[in-house]
Amino acid sequence: MNKALAYCAFLREEGVSLPAAGVNAAPVEVMTAGALALLWSHVQWPFEPSAMQRHAVEFHEVISHVFRQRAVAPFRLLSVFDDRASLSSFVALHGADFAADLERLRAFVQMECVVYVARPEFVADTASGTRYLRHKAELLRRIEDYTAKIKAVLAETSAEIRVREVKQGVRIFALVKRGREQEFKSIAGDVPVSEGLARRLSGPWPAAEFLSAQVKSPNVAEAR
Amino acid sequence: MARGRPIHLSLMPTEFESVEIGGAPQEDVSILDILDHVLNAGVVVQGSLVISVAGVDLVYLGLNVVLTSVETALRSLNAEAKRAKQ
Numbered sequence: 001m002n003k004a005l006a007y008c009a010f011l012r013e014e015g016v017s018l019p020a021a022g023v024n025a026a027p028v029e030v031m032t033a034g035a036l037a038l039l040w041s042h043v044q045w046p047f048e049p050s051a052m053q054r055h056a057v058e059f060h061e062v063i064s065h066v067f068r069q070r071a072v073a074p075f076r077l078l079s080v081f082d083d084r085a086s087l088s089s090f091v092a093l094h095g096a097d098f099a100a101d102l103e104r105l106r107a108f109v110q111m112e113c114v115v116y117v118a119r120p121e122f123v124a125d126t127a128s129g130t131r132y133l134r135h136k137a138e139l140l141r142r143i144e145d146y147t148a149k150i151k152a153v154l155a156e157t158s159a160e161i162r163v164r165e166v167k168q169g170v171r172i173f174a175l176v177k178r179g180r181e182q183e184f185k186s187i188a189g190d191v192p193v194s195e196g197l198a199r200r201l202s203g204p205w206p207a208a209e210f211l212s213a214q215v216k217s218p219n220v221a222e223a224r
Numbered sequence: 225m226a227r228g229r230p231i232h233l234s235l236m237p238t239e240f241e242s243v244e245i246g247g248a249p250q251e252d253v254s255i256l257d258i259l260d261h262v263l264n265a266g267v268v269v270q271g272s273l274v275i276s277v278a279g280v281d282l283v284y285l286g287l288n289v290v291l292t293s294v295e296t297a298l299r300s301l302n303a304e305a306k307r308a309k310q
Contacts (some may be wrong), residue, residue, distance in 0.1 A: 063262075
């Protein structure tokens with residue numbers, strides 16, 4: 001069965017180089033609507049589970065190809081449309097929202113800092129319930145401290161910072177002007193991490209966390 | 225509904241398998257970073273999301289279910305990759 005797999009949307013402008021092939025070597029096609037361009041491919045669906053990892057990298061490469069040049073609004077890998085017509089209807093309905101977000105995020109990239117419990121067994125020490133709870137509370141306090149410090153030191157470098165709790169830690173997203181990525185890494189990297197915690201800095205990524213609700217989950221926003 | 229095997233892996237390991245992305249200026253991106261972002265970040269089109277995990281056939285799922293299933297998908301893929309290496 002063939003489906004239309006959407007990769008990403010970006011503002012339609014001169015001089016953007018496009019990738020030739022996408023997931024499973026499928027030709028990458030461009031759909032345009034007003035100021036918006038959207039990359040997509042016809043793909044054989046469903047994906048073979050054994051090829052999922054390869055397809056994830058191929059999908060990422062298509063998005064990265066454009067993202068290296070411009071701001072993009074990425075779709076999730078598992079979002080597919082029945083055919084070109086249904087994708088076209090989607091773009092006609094939501095294209096203006098996408099274009100507005102891309103204009104707002106035009107100059108920015110997303111940088112990330114994940115802070116997490118380095119040794120889960122430290123938390124899982126169940127020798128006594130009290131000890132376990134104390135350990136856990138202490139780690140949570142250290143994570144909160146770290147988050148507060150990171151937010152403070154990155155206030156000048158970042159247009160916006162969002163924090164999301166994840167399993168065993170937090171994920172801090174910073175909206176940073178393209179070109180200031182190393183500055184982010186240097187500043188965030190200088191904040192010491194407490195014992196028992198680990199940190200991972202990554203980026204630049206497309207500013208997916210900062211897309212508006214109606215772009216991130218168009219159907220959910222419609223239902224509101 | 226996809227049912228994963230009980231796999232005890234952290235989604236944030238301390239060791240990352242790195243892959244080099246074609247044409248990029250020496251980006252050091254881990255496969256877990258990529259999986260996390262392509263499955264977990266970006267536009268979600270409700271009603272058209274499909275997930276296939278560990279050989280289980282496709283199941284169309286509601287938005288909330290998919291968001292929680294992504295973690296399962298990542299665990300399965302990570303476990304498969306580790307098994308393949310052994």
